[in-house]
Amino acid sequence: MPMISPSIIRTLFIVFLLSFAGYVSGQDPQVSVRGRVYSDKGTPLPSVNVYLHGTMIGAFTDEQGFYQISAPRTKEGYTFVFSHIGYENQKRKVRKVGSQSLVIDVRLKPVLLEHRSITVTDHALNGDEETGVTLTPLEIVTTAGSYADVFRTIQTFPGVQQVGDDAGLYVRGGDVSETAVVLDGAYLYHPYRFESPNGGFTGTVSPFLLKGTYFSSGGYGVEYGNALSGVLSMQSRDMPERFGIRMGLGLASYSAQLEIPVVHEVLGLSVSGNYGDTHYLYRFNGTSQVFSKYPVSYDFNLNWTYRYAPGGTFKLFYFRDSDDIGVEIVQPGDPLHYKGNSRQNFMNLRWRQLAGERLMFTGNVAFTDYGHRKQIGMLDLDSEDRLYQLRLRGEYVWKHVRVHAGFESYEHRHYLSGQIPVDPTSAELNPRLDVSHLDTGYRSTRLASFVGLNGKWAGRIGFAGGLRHEQIMSTNERALDPRFRITLPLSAGWNALISIGTYHQFHNPSRQTKLVEQSLLKAMKSTHYITGLNFQNEDSMYRLEVYRKIYTRLPLNDMNPRNLNGGHGYSQGVDVFMKRDWNRLSGRISYSYIKTQRLWEEAPHLASTRFDITNNLNLVADMAIALNFRLGLSYRYATGKPYTSGPHTYHDQRLPSYRRLDLNLTFLHRFLGSKPDVFYLSVANVLGRENILDYIYSRDFLRRSTVRSSTLRTVYFGLSINL
Known part of the structure; x- marks a missing residue:
């Protein structure tokens, strides 16, 4: 590779x-x-x-x-x-x-009356980001049990189901692959690190590289496409204001960052690197997993910003990461050994230009090269994905309306080589099994365009709507997605929200390549119906949303080409979010109820999916307990996920509920630099509860193995110093 x-x-x-x-x-x-x-x-x-x-x-x-x-x-x-x-x-x-x-x-003073909904967004220029929540890097670092990871922090918000111990974002009845992840306007192809059969352990982007994070669990605007369920949009840090050095040291990671304001407020450079080795983490805390290779990773980042005019900037963001893992997979009988390693190069050039008081242009040119190798017994696959992106967007304010439109182009090249057992149901460890050799590639070009507007009618009623069009060039498959949202003011601080939208997601080329090539496998479709109540003032935020999503054209594991797109399903539920800030204490409560069923993939009938987690409850608190000391607490509860317990059933039983209490102690103080130094101590799963993540059965269902959390209790500590 x-x-x-x-x-x-x-x-x-x-x-x-x-x-x-x-x-x-x-x-x-x-x-x-x-x-x-x-x-x-x-x-x-x-x-x-x-x-x-x-x-x-x-x-x-x-x-x-x-x-x-x-x-x-x-x-x-x-x-x-x-x-x-x-x-x-x-x-x-x-x-x-x-x-x-x-x-x-x-x-x-506004040129037009404000139409912001009560939820906060990561920037005010994008009217499509009104219905999300935002996080600062400090909130991510101080959230107990998040391991200073963006994705794990997002899991504490409503609409995200806690399926296991991984960092995956399962949003309102959607699979982890149905949430788009965006950095500075460009899509990240693979945003997870330490990928194994149990999912990714963390996200790839450190919160110290970010200035803000926006997340939407549904009803997002026409600027975002190719995602059925949710959007996570991250913004990297701006031009450094002064020379600085940051050093980080933790039980499983080492990091360094250099910031150079080359020409004050004109040209700036930031360079950082991280190395992670979980060997001491697992040795210190103990683990039930057997590693042949403890997870190891490194990443390098370069962030270059050039302000060529008062209202114009270029930003180059380059990111490279690599990780390696070897772990034993729990199963009845002889264990399987999994080996995986991946590497990713991501480069994004972003342009932004203000043209007067009413007009702004932005653009992206991005390239991703992601390679992954996995070995399980006789299965040995080496894949590579290259993604080329071009995005252009304009925004104009006219009287009481904000209009935005854009064009996007994506080219995806997928390569796959290696070997797989001819009979995938046989024991993959048997070296005498016949294998089939693969060496294939696929190329897909997708074009998209959108136009939207938002504003206020009669100075009170907020509205936002638009159309998004997408097309696969090789098959000429097209998708047209109308989306609309209206915000009704009720009383001081209170608003009602109604949102309806259609969303399509095209299949990854790595999935059933020939079927996609022959135009037999169509884009999946979901329709969102959302209504809710929102309240916000200076120190409080309350939100209640009721939603229903209809899925059509889901893929089926059916040999008949006419039935490939015959899958369907739904998800419906209620999300509740409450946040309050006091003088020394801030806290938030999020609760989600969901019921989701699908007839798709191997499901024999309309049934609960593995991410149908009926109840999710998250309690998060952060309190100043003494001078510069903060104590964070997080409690998570989730209904156990469905599993299949017999040969003629499908997802008929549920695992025991998932429960976890996490604590985080942080000390903030400025010693040498202008930014605060951070010392932290965290304890995940303080009570040592043994959470069961899955049951694995033999083919005859006579033997069963239990998949548990890798550690009962995890202690982690570290520091970040600014020079």
Whole structure:
């Protein structure tokens, strides 16, 4: 399998040398300018463009409305411009600066009346992201039991089912593959790390590389496609404001990050690396699993930002990761040994340009190269996937309406080689079995376009709607998805939400390649019906949503081509979310009830799926217990997943319920750098409950093996220091 191209290495090396050379050149005296930007209603505004008039020095506000820039000291004073699409520009003049720092807080007046729903989004420029929830990196790190992982933190929110101990996002009756993961506007092909038959252990992207995270469990807008159930959208960090070094050390990981503001507010570079080795983690805590290779991983990241104009930026995000694992698979009789390793290269160039007060353009050019090898007995498969992406988007504010439209192109190349047993039901460990050799490839090109609008009618009723069109070029298969949402104000802080939308997802080329090639396997389809109540003020958020999803054209394991797309199903349920912040305590409660059934794949009839987890309850709290000390607590409860207990049944029984109490102690303090240092100690499954994750039966159902959590209680500790 090809390694990273030498030309890419040379390019990254040259960029680093030029950036470092620019930094070590002479520096002029600087004035630090910081502050916060609010709307006219007092809510923080993210993505506001703040810049020094007549220069390219500037920054965008973060998800909480904060900004900070460095300006050269001058006797003439300053004029700062605050610009945001949909709001009137505001200029602030400062004639004299008597210190090294300056604080400027402003409120912007809207060009059109605001139509934000009560839920918070990771940026205000995208009207499609109104119905989600957001997380900051600090919230991810301090959530007990999350292992400082984005995906595991998202699992504590409503609409996500706790299927096992893995990090997979099973959203409102959907499989883990039905949730799209996006980074800076580009899709991540494989977002999980330490992949095994039990799923991925964590996500690939560290929270320290992110400035914000947005998650939607349904009803998302037309900008997102090829996903039946949910969307996780992450934003990487912006240009560094000052030189900094971050060092991390944990029981199973080591990390380092270097930030270089090459030219203040014009050119910045961030480089980081992480190495993970779980050997000491499992040796310290003990494990019921037998590893032939303890999970090991490493990743490298380069984030380069160039501001070529006050309202224009280029951002290059490069990420490479690799992991390796060998583990024994529990089954009746002789055990199976699984060996897996993967590597991924992801490169994304993002462009953003504000054109006046009413118009903005964004674009992405991205490339992914993902390779994976897995070995189980006589099965030995080596796969490679290459994904090329192009995304262009424009947004315009006209009177009381915000219009956005875009075009997207995706080319997916899949290669598969190796060997599989001729009889897959036989014992794969038998070396005398006949094997079939594979060497195949598949190429798919998908085009998409969308147009949407949102605003307020009569100054009160919010609306959002649009159309998304997708087409597979090789088969000429097309999909048209209308989506609509309306928000009705009820009283102070309360809103009612109604959302209806259609969503399609095309099959991965690695699945039944020839059937896709022959236009026999069509895109899956789901229709979302959502209604809910929302409330939000400065310290509280409450949300109740009732939904129903209808699935059609699901794949069946049927030899008759006419029946391949005959699968169908539904999921329906209720999601409840409550969040409250006090002076020293913040907490959230999420509860989900769901009933989901499908006739798909090997299911003989309409039946519960393995991710039909009836009840999910998450209690999360974070409390300041002393100076700089915070205590986090998380309790999770989930109904056991269905399993098949006999030869003539299907998912007729359920596992025992899943329960876990996690604690997290964090100490935050600034020792040397401008950012807080973090010391943390976490204990997962404090009570040592033995959670059963699955039952594995022999083919005659006379013998049964139990799959349990890898550790009864996991203690983890580490620190992150900024220099």
